[in-house]
Amino acid sequence: MKEYKIQLIPLKLNHLSTLAKWRNKDRIKNTMFNDNKITLFTTIMWHISNIRNANSQYFIIQDIDDNNLIGLIGLTNINFYNKTSELDIYIGEDNYLHKGLASDAFLQLKDYAKINLGLNRIKAYLFANNTIAFRFYNKLGFRVEGTLRNEILKNSEFKDIQIMAYKL
Numbered sequence: 001m002k003e004y005k006i007q008l009i010p011l012k013l014n015h016l017s018t019l020a021k022w023r024n025k026d027r028i029k030n031t032m033f034n035d036n037k038i039t040l041f042t043t044i045m046w047h048i049s050n051i052r053n054a055n056s057q058y059f060i061i062q063d064i065d066d067n068n069l070i071g072l073i074g075l076t077n078i079n080f081y082n083k084t085s086e087l088d089i090y091i092g093e094d095n096y097l098h099k100g101l102a103s104d105a106f107l108q109l110k111d112y113a114k115i116n117l118g119l120n121r122i123k124a125y126l127f128a129n130n131t132i133a134f135r136f137y138n139k140l141g142f143r144v145e146g147t148l149r150n151e152i153l154k155n156s157e158f159k160d161i162q163i164m165a166y167k168l
């Protein structure tokens with residue numbers, strides 16, 4: 001069986017159509033807080049605002065052997081004073097799921113966050129019913145810090161959000 005190895009490369013304009021395609025998959029869309037329709041245009045606007053705002057840094061998760069694009073990982077709402085950040089992550093290509101690649105991507109990103117950005121904590125906000133994400137974060141060493149009740153309006157329903165955090 002192929003052993004996948006991944007690398008993180010900074011998100012660029014030429015990745016955005018792939019990103020918009022991934023982001024509109026039900027499997028991914030259902031886990032995201034933003035309910036708006038994602039188009040290539042809104043993805044470009046989002047990317048431009050991230051470039052202007054030094055507080056978000058996104059990376060494509062790429063197969064090191066064949067350069068296939070696998071998913072997205074990013075630090076967002078970086079607070080350099082308090083040394084905190086939030087994590088965004090998804091595997092876009094279904095055939096790369098549950099092969100340890102998102103875990104590898106996080107392990108690479110956390111070293112970057114600690115060594116290059118000097119951060120101290122990374123937080124994850126997830127829907128309380130996202131059991132796959134809960135298991136994923138829990139296995140990586142994130143711990144539950146609390147629940148925000150009825151915090152996000154998703155598909156016309158108020159949903160609970162769980163906050164988990166990782167000490168770097």
Ligand SMILES: CC(C)(COP(=O)(O)OP(=O)(O)OC[C@H]1O[C@@H](n2cnc3c(N)ncnc32)[C@H](O)[C@@H]1OP(=O)(O)O)[C@@H](O)C(=O)NCCC(=O)NCCS
Pocket residue numbers: 027028031032088089090091092096097098099100101102103104125126130131132133135136137139
């Ligand atoms: C959460 C997500 C990023 C995990 O990616 P992945 O590369 O498949 O995860 P890994 O292979 O590194 O798995 C690590 C652990 O996560 C958990 N996990 C991953 N997929 C799982 C599944 N389908 N069912 C149950 N647990 C799962 C397991 O604990 C797993 O450890 P194990 O291999 O010993 O069982 C991926 O499922 C995804 O893209 N989900 C949609 C977006 C999302 O929910 N993002 C996070 C919240 S915003």
